[in-house]
Amino acid sequence: MKLLNLDNVVCLSPHPDDTEFSLAGTALKYYDTTFFVMCLTKGGAPGFDNSNENFNRRDEVNNYWNELGVENVIVKHSDCDYLTDKTEPEWINYIENIFFTKESFKEKVNTGLMIPTYEDSMFEHRFVSQLGHGLIRSYPISLIEYRTVSTLTDWNPNLIVNVTSEYIRKVDAMKCFESQDNKTFFKETLLEQFHTDYRMSRRGIRYCEQFKILENFV
Numbered sequence: 001m002k003l004l005n006l007d008n009v010v011c012l013s014p015h016p017d018d019t020e021f022s023l024a025g026t027a028l029k030y031y032d033t034t035f036f037v038m039c040l041t042k043g044g045a046p047g048f049d050n051s052n053e054n055f056n057r058r059d060e061v062n063n064y065w066n067e068l069g070v071e072n073v074i075v076k077h078s079d080c081d082y083l084t085d086k087t088e089p090e091w092i093n094y095i096e097n098i099f100f101t102k103e104s105f106k107e108k109v110n111t112g113l114m115i116p117t118y119e120d121s122m123f124e125h126r127f128v129s130q131l132g133h134g135l136i137r138s139y140p141i142s143l144i145e146y147r148t149v150s151t152l153t154d155w156n157p158n159l160i161v162n163v164t165s166e167y168i169r170k171v172d173a174m175k176c177f178e179s180q181d182n183k184t185f186f187k188e189t190l191l192e193q194f195h196t197d198y199r200m201s202r203r204g205i206r207y208c209e210q211f212k213i214l215e216n217f218v
């Protein structure tokens with residue numbers, strides 16, 4: 001089964017764990033879609049969070065997907081430690097050269113790009129979200145926002161993925177993010193709250209991941 005009939009989806013992670021936290025259940029569910037997890041940094045902004053210095057958070061991402069043992073997820077890490085290491089046009093050029101070249105669109109592949117929400121209290125999530133429209137300007141790439149832990153309540157999803165069957169696998173593997181062990185949003189209760197929504201619960205959907213389609217090409 002493919003997500004929205006997409007063959008490939010490139011997921012931009014501002015930090016290690018963003019893609020995993022927000023959409024791992026969807027990647028598990030839609031195993032006929034290939035998800036390229038593009039981890040842009042080693043974690044955090046320079047000087048803000050020492051947990052980024054004491055752990056190799058890039059390895060945590062690799063360990064997470066290895067633990068899940070899925071074949072439809074390919075992890076890539078950028079050549080930068082921090083988002084400030086490249087300017088906005090440099091990031092667009094860099095990502096484009098890896099994923100969105102003339103060559104890569106020769107064969108008819110339905111491609112999507114997932115970005116964090118722009119309505120987000122985390123400034124680096126907003127920065128990466130802004131790369132989206134620039135990256136899809138030359139090719140028919142569907143653009144989809146994924147809800148993060150810091151997405152604001154102004155934001156409204158228009159695509160809900162029921163991940164009830166995938167939830168336990170997704171959450172169990174979260175232990176691979178050892179550096180985040182003391183973070184509140186990695187605690188069981190908050191994980192549960194992130195994946196539940198009363199509007200979905202009343203429809204019988206226990207756990208979900210939330211997205212907003214900005215552009216979709218069929």
Ligand SMILES: [Zn+2]
Pocket residue numbers: 014015018122125
């Ligand atoms: Zn983040």
